[in-house]
Amino acid sequence: MSKLCLLSRSVLKHRVALVDPLRRVPLRSFSSGEEQQESPADGIRQEEPGGHVADFSQGPVYGRLLGFGKNTLKTDIIHLFEGCNLSTSDVKFEYNNGFAPISLMLQFPSESFYEAATKLIIKKGRLYNLHKISSGQWDITESHDGKTVLLLGFQRSPTREELERFLSGFDYDGSSLRILSGRGPPGTVDSARTMVTFRASSALKASAFQIQKNRSLCINSPIFVRVLQ
Structure with a gap:
């Protein structure tokens, strides 16, 4: 009977020895790598x-x-x-x-x-x-991005056909063509009360148009070309 008791105690100790190491392992070691990493802060940081x-x-x-x-x-x-x-x-x-x-x-x-x-x-x-x-x-506030071209110096209001001839061969948005009334900005011809604006396809083409067409004639008037930023 005593041998049976000793055998039972030995088996019990063996089971405890198997379980004990798990109890001593810190819980954090079972967390995944993602859980151990700090969460990135919300929003953009610079x-x-x-x-x-x-x-x-x-x-x-x-x-x-x-x-x-x-x-x-x-x-x-x-x-x-x-x-x-x-x-x-x-x-x-x-x-x-x-x-x-x-x-x-x-x-x-x-x-x-x-x-x-x-x-x-x-x-x-x-x-x-x-x-x-x-x-x-x-x-x-409208952003022109260097693509809006301003024409000044008209002695009278041009027709759309006259403007289209003046802009012939140039890549622009036809729907953006506007004829406006008002006094031109300082440094331009004082009598320029008619202004025309339109959008070029790119800022580079707007600058090229300014170089090529500035002071060119339209309805017998020299036209001043500016690019709005």
Whole structure:
């Protein structure tokens, strides 16, 4: 009987020895590799000025810039705000009814980039004025992207047929052709009260048209060609 008891105890100890190692293994070692990795932060993250990481989940910040010259280009603004993560699609020119530029709309990726831009303005002697605007003001401002061509200098309002002859051989969107009334912008012929705009198929072709057709005659008048940004 005692041998049977000893045998039973031996079997029981053997079973406990088999189970014990599992009890001592930390639970974390059974988690998958994906569970052990930290979840990536929500939203897009990018390095800000100063080496910090920006969280763009808050959305972009919009500003209006004043004080620039009439011949300023989008690339000039991007160079001015170097390090503020601006591209040409983040810059819009606001024009008055005579197509004279009156302000620049800017779209910054985050508040920190906007603040960096204001510091750059201070550093450069406050030659420009930058203030915040709403996203609605940005949305309603038309972006010409260097594809809109402006014609000035007409002594009378041209017919569509006359314009089509003037534009013959040029690749443009016929549905975008518009004849407008109003005084031309400063620096153009004062008597130019009729303006024409249309969209070229690309910014490169718009620039080529300006080079080829500037001061060409249409209905016996020299026509001044500008490209809107």
